[in-house]
Amino acid sequence: MAVTYKKLFHLLIDRGIQTSELTEKAGFSPNILTRLRRDQYVSLDSIEKICFALDCKVDDILEFIPVEKENKNG
Template identity: 45%
Template structure:
């Protein structure tokens, strides 16, 4: 797997922000949101924009999951 954005989704729920609202606030392309939903890699600049909007650090939105293959 590599990365997990489960922390991001939990944080959005805790803050009462929908994925769609976040996407609009930071002008995120729909396909990038799809990548996040599938736990795929996205550009570091995207993660920076998310962190800036939510006022958090990278570790608050993403976690490394070791691939056991």
């Protein structure tokens, strides 16, 4: 199963929050933001920081993609 963080970026747009604001507010490096944009692995600690900074739940910022769906889109 793969993970996508598209929901996070939609949430930021909906709330009018710049990605630079998120990195500052959540206290993580720009490298983490790059990993999020590329749907790469991000530690649970970073996910927790994002949720705390945005006052949201994990399922508000990420979504699991079943392997068969991932293979069809890839």
